[in-house]
Amino acid sequence: MTVQPGRGGPGRGEPGRVTHGRLVAPRTGIRSWWGKAWQRAVEEAAYVDHDLRAGRTIARRGEVGGISIAAGSLLAAVREGDDAWTVEVKVPVLAEEERRTLIEVVAAEAGRIAALLAGDLPYDLVEHAEEAGVELLPYGGELAAGCTCDTYLDPCRHALAVLIQTGWLVDADPLVLFAVRGLDRESLLAELHERSAGGGGAPRPSGVTDLADDVEVAADAVLRARRLVELMEAGAGLPDGLV
Structure with missing residues (x-):
């Protein structure tokens, strides 16, 4: 993998950067196996138990601001007492070949994209990706952090708090993990759609028709959800055909 951290902050319009509200x-x-795997990586990254416990306390108290996620980057402000710190965590993103391989693994079995969009990360998907040389779940040594506090340890308690809360996001939506690794939801859907639509008029191999159907349904669901959010934020009524 190559490290390509996003450098823009929330609201800066960096392509692919999404800011999640305060959690x-x-x-x-944490209930999912992949969420627990993320938390194990956070525990591995911590140098001392005291900082890990302090990070958990900060996270549970809700003292982490909105977490802004882009390819290879987690960015957030953390409050502690009267002070506030800025944390950026860098995670290696997939190299181009690894990205293509991961897309092939997702496309290899019908239903995988639907499972991902439903908030499930099939264990065999991760296994097959690892067999193909793609490590989706991070390990502790990959989580490098910078913080504006004066602590010399990396990651500090503020960065650990951000990582812990990111684990909550990953637990609820495994595609957050894909986005951190450099393959966000829209890019994944677009590349799967392009793959399923390729080949012109040639007969599609077995399973590709199912993939195309999955991608079409998933893309339609994403568009509907986005439109619903826009209408709700504007205070407008919701059309019957959109729900």
Whole structure:
């Protein structure tokens, strides 16, 4: 993998950067296997247990601002007492060949994209990706952080808080993990759609028709959801055909 961190902050219009609002700790904790894998990586990254415990406390208190995610970059402000710090975490993104391989793995079995959009990360998808040389889930040594505080440890308690809350996002939506690795939701859908539509009039191999159907349904769902959010934010009524 290559490290290509996003440098723009929230609201700067950087392509692919998405800012998630302030988070509340999930009542049931981390439930998914991939969310737990992310949290294990955070634990591996921590140098001392004291900082890890402090990071958990900061995260659970809701003292992390909106987390802005772009390819290879997590950016957030963290409040602690009367002070506020800026944290940026860098995560290696997929190289172009790895990106193409991951798309092939997703496309290899009908239903995988639908599962991802439904908030599920099939275990066999990750296994097949690893067998093909693509590491989707990070390990502790890959999580490099910078913070404006004066702590010399990397990651500090503020960066750990950001990583812990990012784990909540990953737990709820595995495509956040894809976005961190450099393949956001819209790019994944677009490349799968292009793949399924390729070949002109030639007969499609077995399974490709199912993939095309999955991608069409997924793309339509994304467009509908985006339109619903726009209407709700504008305070407009919701058309019957859109829900």
